[in-house]
Amino acid sequence: MTDAPISAQLFDRAQRVIPGGVNSPVRAFKAVGGTPRFMVRGQGAYLTDADGRTYVDLVSSWGPMVLGHAHPAVVEAVREAAVTGLSFGAPTLGEVELAEELINRVNAVGSGGALEQVRLVNSGTEATMSAIRLARGVTGRHKVVKFAGCYHGHVDALLAAAGSGVVTFAQPDTDGVTGAQTAETIVLPYNDLAAVEAAFAAGGADIACIITEAAAGNMGAVAPDPGFNAGLREITARHGALLISDEVMTGFRVSAAGWYGLDPVEADLFTFGKVMSGGLPAAAFGGKASIMSHLAPSGSVYQAGTLSGNPVAVASGLATLRNCTPDVYAKLDAAADQIGKLASAALSDAGVVHRVQHAGSLFSIFFTDEPVRDFAGAQRAQNANPLIYKAFFHAMLDAGVYLPPSAFEAWFVSAAHDANVIDRIAEALPLAATAAAQAANNPS
Ligand SMILES: Cc1ncc(COP(=O)(O)O)c(C=O)c1O
Incomplete structure (x- = not known):
């Protein structure tokens, strides 16, 4: 018998049978230290x-x-779908309804028509990987531009770091990815249109697409500068390349139509995940029919999935989206704004230099006074003193607030983050801000 916390016991057990004890690295708390909490239940905001x-x-x-x-509406939809059949490997009505829901939401923006067809897949990684394959198939070109600090899932070619110069080929960013797999990838600084122009000037005829997070959330919250996405649209169009807007994180979260609803730059392809699945494995990519029709079986770009369009995942996504009313988006915005302000006030009271950055209702804290516009800026802020976020995170955790266990992740609210929930966060903040101040003053 041991009196170690059950999470610690489970983590020991997990580490014997699961690499690092987790099924996705960030869950292991490596960036903040300590033992990951094993969760048994989620209810509302808790x-x-x-x-x-x-x-x-x-x-x-x-x-x-x-x-x-x-x-309750999502749980009921999932229950109903499950009793009807877990998977058929054949088309179902729900897939059509979910495709229509995504299309209607996106096409409610501007003059409409940005999204005519979608293909359902199982994860955001599959969505971005397939969108890139499609872009290559449609353009007959091979290179892909991505931005440092933007994450699009664990697609081999995108696990790449910038080469030595702006337009040189990328290097593998992890063992297991080969130089050949990243040789067609160009990694550029985010929010830097001059770098994009330079890359296209050097070899635009080979570039199939740019993939960008519609608003970056994977280096902390870093919104595109005004005009950045529009600039990408203009440059890609001028060079005959496609623009892929990765809305896996922002899609149907920052507005009814995702980031596109806030910054209506029409990409050639959009990728979606997360909210559109309501928490089960489903994701999607889509665009104009003239592009999407290149996919098998109507076209020659192969893409497939045994569980794609799974009826239970589709039911969860549909019920989630149907309950994402304008009121829900207003609540998300208000909660994100309020929590950001409370955190900022507590940190200011404790004398901690910081910035709260928002990208719609995504937000995160950088411990710097410099605006963070790209990955280099996010790294500078974090590397200046990695102990600050660590101390802040653990003090919040001890006080009953579960923050992302990494400074490079956005914070996500839900419509269940009401006044009582926000009060609990407010109560936790002063001690956490004090802990952050201590770490800031003792950088060793
Ligand atoms: C912007 C973005 N694209 C793609 C992905 C990959 O999605 P998944 O983890 O479902 O493969 C993520 C995951 O966090 C993401 O944030």
């Missing part, structure tokens, strides 16, 4: 761990749980 402690959840499963955990 998570409960295996030791019976409850936390206000500001991770929201990294985005999907936009209505809060175990929303």
